[in-house]
Amino acid sequence: MDVSSSSSLFSPSSLLSSSSLDTNLFAVEPHEVAFTQGSLKLGADVSVGLGNGLKRVFEYLQDELADRKVALKISDDTEHIISIGIDADVVPENEGYILNITEKGISIVAHDEQGAFWAVVTLLEVVDSSSKIAGSRIKLPCLTVHDWPDYSVRGFLLDVSRDKVPSMETLYRLVDRLAKYKINQFQLYFEHVFAYRKHKAVWKNASPFLPEEIQALDLYCKRKNIELVANQNSLAHMHRWIMHKGYKELAETPSTVSKKNLERENYEHEGNPGYSLCPTNPGTLELIEGLYKELLPNFTCHTINVGLDEPNDLVRGGEKSRALIRKKGISEVYFDYLQNIYKLVKSFGNDRVMQFWADFIITEDELIRQLPKDVVPLLWGYEDEFPFEMGRKFYENGIRWFVCPSTCSWSSIGGRADDAIKNLSQAALKGKENGAAGYLITEWGDNGHHHPLSVSQLGLYLGARFSWNTRSAKKFSSDSLPLLLDNHVFHDKNHKMGQISLKVGDVYKQVLKPNSTLTCCSALLRILVFNNDLPDREVLESLSKEGLQKAIETLSESKKHLQEAALDGWEGGLVLQEYHWVIDALSFAAKFGIVLLENPAIKSVNDLKKSDRKELLKELIPVLDLYKTTWALRNRKGGFEDSFRRLDHLRTLLK
Structure with missing residues (x-):
């Protein structure tokens, strides 16, 4: 397949708007995509015809396919499994590309190098969603994607x-x-x-x-x-x-x-x-x-x-x-x-x-x-x-x-x-x-x-x-979000994590009174992190006791589902550990909020009954300990003390 002539294989005007198709396959939704009959069987060794100025694109594709047990090499022959070229007349949009998969091979034509790179990203998504067949061969669906970004x-x-x-x-x-x-x-x-x-x-x-x-x-x-x-x-x-x-x-x-x-x-x-x-x-x-x-x-x-x-x-x-x-x-x-x-x-x-x-x-x-x-x-x-x-x-x-x-x-x-x-x-x-x-x-x-x-x-x-x-x-539509998150963010084959992140992410609303004007923050964070001896009155007045109780139920249910999640990839374990801490911290905050609402006359956390403070402290200490562990998963030591003292302030008051 000659790179210079690959643009003649398809016509962008014949493509369908992606809005008419199921595009959960793609992390970012293409503008135009059409699935056609047939499939391409991609073997363990693949030849590539490469246009000028596309070395970086080839190296990225080569590295990514190597991780998927597919070896890629540049070939000077006229026939290739994959061809990648640039033709701004065929693809007029900056960073745009056309990806075409037929039973004979894969062709990418792009407006520029950036567009060719994004085409490769899309191709890899198709590869990852495709079924494996005998040996290391991959069965790709035939399709054509014409895509470009709305923001440069x-x-x-x-x-x-x-x-x-x-x-x-x-x-x-x-x-x-x-x-x-x-x-x-x-x-x-x-x-x-x-x-x-x-x-x-x-x-x-x-x-x-x-x-x-x-x-x-x-x-x-x-x-x-x-x-x-x-x-x-x-x-x-x-x-x-x-x-x-x-x-x-x-x-x-x-x-x-x-x-x-x-x-x-x-x-x-x-x-x-x-x-x-x-x-x-x-x-x-x-x-x-x-x-x-x-x-x-x-x-x-x-x-x-x-x-x-x-x-x-x-x-x-x-x-x-x-x-x-x-x-x-x-x-x-x-x-x-x-x-x-x-x-x-x-x-x-x-x-x-x-x-x-x-x-x-x-x-x-x-x-x-x-x-x-x-x-x-x-x-x-x-x-x-x-x-x-x-x-x-x-x-x-x-x-x-x-x-x-x-x-x-x-x-x-x-x-x-x-x-x-x-x-x-x-x-x-x-x-x-x-x-x-x-x-x-x-x-x-x-x-x-x-x-x-x-x-x-x-x-x-x-x-x-x-x-x-x-x-x-x-x-x-938020209805589609859990599946998108499971497919493209958390890679959860049991389809639990997307829903968990949404449920936990909406607890901040659940705890508020209907007429609350609290914005750009979570009240649950603000009853854990405050300056003096008691969370701000504005925050306490925004809370609903019934909402706090419902939040505790939501978080308890989410923690159960967390045990059922099956996240693939290197990050899976990190995500589960981080969300374990998030749920525990929010659950404690909601319980603390209920105690504060039941004691509206106090002027300091230290004014709470000793038994209440003792019980709260017992639950807070594991949350603080887990925060230390969670921090170290992704971050350097610097800044930790400044962040931790804001949470630890409550521990000193409860003591």
Whole structure:
């Protein structure tokens, strides 16, 4: 089979919309697919005809098929079992491809190298779902897939600063997953977890990433068709810098900076004063320039996310910049700093691209018109009906912008599944309608990052699915989700884990009164993690005793089903251990919530009857012990103490 002539084998116009077919076979739903009569028997040795510039695609396919006991080799003969080529006339969509499986062989024609890579990912899904026959031969169904992404950038951001710093093995396996979901950008959210040479005081207890680790991860991402994007917050969220001697002078509100307070507060300390750099202090730009000089050379991608979100110290009127804010206004002070950061980024090369969070500037129409045309604003919003359509302002001013929804796992333990589904789907639809060029799934770790990575897989998967094909968001039904999760996330042949993750992920709603206004968190997390002697009154008033009792029943049932799950692959055991802890922690929280509701007059946990405290403590200690074990499954030691003390605060009160 000649690669150059393979495009004549099929016509894209003859394909059916995937909406008319059962597409559970595919992790992300193709735009057009048609199954035809017949099958192809794939043997243990397969020859490949390869077009120019596709070495990376071949190596990926070769490695993956080797794991499936199929040997792949490039052949110069005119007849091949598999042919892979590029023809932008046949496939006009960027990153698009046509995969054709007939009784005679497999043909891939793509718009570009990226499209050929995604075609291989789809082919491997077909291989994995196909039946084995005599020996090591695989019987593939005949089909044709014509597919392309609706968003040119489909990214995932992982918070590694609050407080979980994952092991390299965890990151490599995560990148494998991202490739299978056709994600093409990956970011690690950095505040203080890169080992900058001159700033050891900041990161010495954080188990930071070394330059050579980032370089290795960057190379691994490239092999998987993914760009690793540099990320360093550069204004707010810098409390872990300014709390140290020698950096406090760079704070916007140095009088409010307290290392003791920052290390003692358990919930939402980042919203308090004293966590931003001063944008009008020349020393701030000197610091940031030094950070970029060390960080950027470790990435082959020339994009950097500079942060600039939530400048709360400025919004409150500032301290160091107060006089200038009164003279020029906060908007001008902020925009001057943004422009200085932009110039700094460009000083490392005119091809550098600056991403920044758009929460402040989105309401500043005049400043939007003044933005450089090559910046990329990132519009984040994590509620059900967040107005992502506001981003159209950027599009109308000729600026590429991204929608940035969330996995909705942060400030929870078991996730917030319904919030995630609604937020991720709305972002996909509103972004496409209003000219967004990218879709960045965010996975945050606010308030201790207590939820394990397996809890966030639901949101990551759906975000990938919705951003590749927004039609799948428009017609999405939760009824189909358990099977999709079992097939493409948890690989549970007994089909239990998908339903468990949904049930556990919706417990946060089950415990609330119907009129509760609690948002962007789980009440069950907030009755475990709090600052003083008793959970916040707002949280306690949102809870329903009947709902807490039903939650305990749901969690008990889920734990029984957990014993019946049969997860394949290297991650199966990790997922089961993590969910075991999640269920135990949520069950304890629900029981504790009932005790608190039965004692409305107390002013401190210590005011509970001694017998109640003793019983609660007896149940809490195993939860804390298991948290230590679960943490070590995927993460480094750094950050653990900061996360653990937030849970351990309750133990000290119960004693």
